[in-house]
Amino acid sequence: MKKNMYLKSVIMLSMFCFLSLSVAEARIKLVALPKRADTIIRLDNPQFTLIEEERVLTLQQGLNKVDFSWNGVSIDPDSIRIDILSHSDQVTLLNVSYPPNENALVWEISSAGAREEKIRVSYLLSNIDRLITYKSVADKAETQVNFKSHLILRNFSGEDFANAKVLLDYGESFEEGIRHEETKQLLFLKAGTVPIEKVWQWDSKKQIWDPEEVDQNVGIPVHYRITNTTDSNLGQNALWNGKMRVFQLDGHGSTILLGEDAVDLTPVGEDMEVYIGDSRDLVVTQRKMVDKQTNIRRNTSGRVVLYDNEEQVTAKIENFKDTNAKLKMVQHIPGEWDMHSCNFEYKKENANTIEFEIDVPAQGKAELVMHYFRRNIRN
């Protein structure tokens, strides 16, 4: 009989009166199968999904045994909790026992009288989760995007949920049914117009220094920077990590896809950087024009034991576009060093990384010249 029940619903709550039977006998005597009432699927933790379901038990005065079992789904047994909702002062959970070789547990509940009691059962259920995706549509001038986010609800838990309240850690809840092996896409954030900053970024460790030396174009990565603040029509909550697709209006009533990126979780007040594609109309050619040892110290055998290295690096930036471009340039200098001269201001990101923001006029050029000494290099 129990097997037949499993076919209908994989998570079961069954109830029986405690007469004088042992647990093993009693569990065969199914008395009532309380129906699942309100169900909440809580997705605020990206790793674990918490299910809360409310049911009404018909309790007898005295000791009641409530059997909770599951089959074909993965529930963490230690996570299962029961809350007595209606008469918590008169209804007491006495103990929990686990029958051998079964996905089940038995609650022993004592009730002061015969009554209907509302309880809430909660547990962590595997293979049901959510993803977040973003879609942005930029204007032609690339100053703002229309920003929205979808919730992707994936249920592969083995359990059908006819109707449940789906909760994230923020935003409105959804009343949704979701069946086993079903995936649903739901719009959950519509921020409207969000300003963006377009940034080109060149990193001396990641990009090729001399594009003439290679047969492929050396693209300069282009990012859209979105700030998660109320000024940007966002800023209510952190934006979860997820996949973002960026489109752009083409001026003819249609759009093109600019690119897609996996964005990181962005707390309030911080920037979300979306790598959309590579610019081939901005060309950086970096060369080391001076590279020599100075201030050489030798031991008594004449071997060089300590020296400084004088280096001069020039980076020519050509903008073939008909608009100005702000290039973020990241330079790395290993070890200890002194800047002797540099024709642009920079920000020291850490001991070995400096960052420039260089404005390059439309169809114009800029040249960065850094002259520095790497100090006290041991041989």
Added chain:
Amino acid sequence: MKWIPLVMCFVLVSGGICEAKVDLVSLPSRDSVQLTIYNSADLTLAKESRSLTLKEGFNDLQFSWANTLIDPTSLELVPLTNADRIDVQALTYPPRVKNLGLWNIDSGLSGQIPVEISYLTSGLSWRAFYLGTLTPDEKEMRLKGYVRVLNNSGEDYENAQVRLIVGKVHIIDQIAQLAQRQYPYERPGIYPAAQPEVHSKRSRQDVRVMKSVMMGEGIAFGSVAPMETKEIIKEGLSEYFLYTIEGRETILNGWSKRLPSFDVASVPVVNLYKYEEERYGYQVIRFLSFKNDEDHLLGETPIPGGLLKVFRNVDAENHLSYEGQSEFKYIPIDEDVELNLGAVQNIVVEPKLMNLKTENFMFDRHGNINGWDEVRTYKMEVKNTRQVPVEVEIKRNFNALKWDIHNEGAEVKYEKIDANTVKYKLALQSKENKTFQYTLRTFHGRRGDHK
């Protein structure tokens, strides 16, 4: 045979998911379709407009895409009118059905509603290629650009507006793999693994592609207007260029189509020959150089990367000789172009080491050598055996970081390229030879300490 993404509209009796597949109301056909095809990735943005018949209340709209290469996570439905009264509430991918999605639409009105359905698909691609014809004196080149659009998507696109994107788009998932997933967003806890690429249908398509190549290109595959009247409209968008092919195109699955992109009668070009041992070995490489600007009758748009085959008119009857081919990269507006046509023997660069000496030895307190100079004199012989004037660029790299260089005898000057490279540039007339000499002094050991 056509594999069409089907749109079916259902009116729900009681709004439950289980009852979705009842009461077929309409099967709207595609009114128009626009394809935006990328070439840096296997990616096409397709937009179709269709007219749906909606009832007031809840409507479920079924969209299926079996045998196509559509990315189901990219599907979007947008009402083109009455957007405030039509709420697309969810897109459901029902269990145990592949290639099918249900849009749950809450409509505040009933009647015909134009909607736009967009998605990303793989299998359509394009590439640029070029044919160049030099004048007999090799001072000018007629440059013709073409694009070739290939449809291997599993779907026939008839009377489509075709647009091409020039640019390097960043994507994190391959559309072809997204299209082949069992579940659009995979299962929880399962990370997307590379899917086997071939299924039976693809191999059939491959056969069809090969057939179209054998049949040749440039055939009008039932297109409405004659091909030669088509123009490609080019405009910049973000970091990309958008090429819109005039009118409508029909590209059936498995077919490809060649379309002319531009034709410039006489681009001034320079015959440039390069010699750099570290890069090309002991041989001279021929380059054809010009600039993507107005002076060269170009410069309107960047030139997408592709293969250029270069021919030359050899006589008054315009007979051709084949000069070589070059795969080149994307050329921005105003950028110099150097097309590598390969190694040649009719321009000769011969560096000869004429003299080597060492001097200025230094010794440590044990009497061992710890510093010296090496002085090398090179004679460079450069010969143009051709009938046309040429330019020759010679790069010399030095192993030492501390060096001095002196030229002797010739009018040539060098340009310092980086810490240990210099470049000489020479112009040679037809059948002219030039010789110059330079002396390179490199400093070693303690001799380099204070240089």
